[in-house]
Amino acid sequence: MARTMTLAEAERDLSWRAIFWSRFRRHRLAIAGLVVLVLLYAAAIFAPHLTAHSPYAIDLGNRLEPPCATHPMGTDFFGRDILTRVLFGARISLSVGFVAVGIMITAGTLIGAIAGFYGGWIDNVLMRFTDIVISFPALFLILTVVAVIGPSIFNIIATIGLISWPPVARLVRAAFLSLKEQDFTEAARALGAPDPKIIFRHILPNAMAPIIVAATLSVAGAILTESALSYLGLGVQPPTPSWGNMLFEGRDYIRRAWWYTVYPGLLIFVTVMSFNLVGDALRDALDPRLDH
């Protein structure tokens, strides 16, 4: 149901945004990170229009060419243009990061919210399960699962998402434990709101700040994990380019062709760094208690 905002609400809304923005803006590196991410996503979306080459076109006459005017990042073992493959690889790496984090945040939020809201034995069971999942050496488990079910993009995304939710669950649970004791929750309950409504409409919006921060930082982690998997030969399979599997192919030619490994890795590094910078600034801007 649409309704108009009162003046007071509009003012409060504005000032909240203004505070957030003024705090976020102080982190000049985070702004740079944000710009880099926007450019990277644009490059990934418009990849076919940005390059004259195909990421799959094999040109055996031009194998392992050093960077030059036609191939600014050189060519790989099959004579494919590395810049083109890096651009198309961005599609894989960036979407893996996003979707995996979507799964992870959804799972973590649901589990944490239910555990924190209901408490008692439900909390106990869910948190012991969380303890179990968090005690796995994550990369090892992800590798094992992907090796078992096969390294398709879907499997990789699902596995990363379904294994890395425990920190989010703990975070959301902690937020719910304190928020459910507050007056507004009590008021909603007194008005007869059903549990799901209290959880999702009343409590969850108040717990969003730490979730947003965790999500941003987790995209960085998920991209790193995907590229590590690809580097270990269990990620996105060739010939589909991903930053990780380009490194995997390039390491065999490291003595002859430095560009083969340097550029894809540089992209991973810059992307992960940007997400970390933005996440850090978000933490600072969304959580006034951490004012140093």
Next chain:
Amino acid sequence: MRRYVLRRVLQAVPILLGITMISFFIIHLAPGSPAALLVDPTADPASFEAMERALGLDRPLHVQYYRWVVRLLRGDFGRSFDDGRPVLERVVERIDITFLLMAAAFLVSFCIGIPLGIVCAVRQYSKADHVASAFAFVGLSLPNFWFALILMLLFTIALGWLPAQGIQTHGLGFDLWDRTRHLIMPVIVLGYGGALAGYFRYTRSSMLEVIRQDYIRTARSKGLAERVVIYRHALKNALLPLITLVGLALPGFFGGALVTEQVFAIPGIGRMAWTAIMRRDYPTVMAINTIAATLVVAGNFLADLAYGLVDPRIKYD
């Protein structure tokens, strides 16, 4: 205290059972049988079935798991599908190099992260603070396998200073200098990562918080030297909670060791884990997973315990 220890140990049992059960079922639900990798593909089905029986793979899954647990309680991890040797023997052979690597990397991250954190907190917003924060941030964002390749490009290929593969020069026996040279790059790669950034950030923010406390103002107003105030009064209190961070860093080091050993061809359990996963050597995968998870659980427990010992405000019941 004794009750607390007992309770934590008892709590660890279902966690470890859960971990092993989940990994066991995931691994064994894989389509296809590892027996297929061991028998000649042209052999008749009977020899394939005989191999399955020999490996115990013909039993229902829960029976296989039960037998695995019972054997484990006797200290038997089974035999490797790869070379038929006892898994425990294979792991023990290789675990020392991994521990050495992890311990050295831990020392590096600890001995760089904490002092940097202190300096930055004491001189907040100084140039040193910005440089050190950037340094820690880069470490947090560096993909370790790429960092390893860059170091190789620099120190092995361009400069020729350090060897890039293995832990000793071929044909040479154990030699301390040779071993050290082989481990320099792996230790840097493993040490300059998430753990270092974690220690740095933690120390910095914890120090910043402690420095604002009343008792620090009291110490200063007593006329104590700044050095004494920082290192005797503030530092002790700021670093206490860091103990718990030490335990939490373990899983990261395991993942890091897996990648680092793979890149530098170091014959530790990280590399063994990768090979075992690729070759479907179930008993070895299970053993390494169980050992790693046990160390993680034990590490967290010891960290909590140590925290209680150094901080008298925390009481365990």
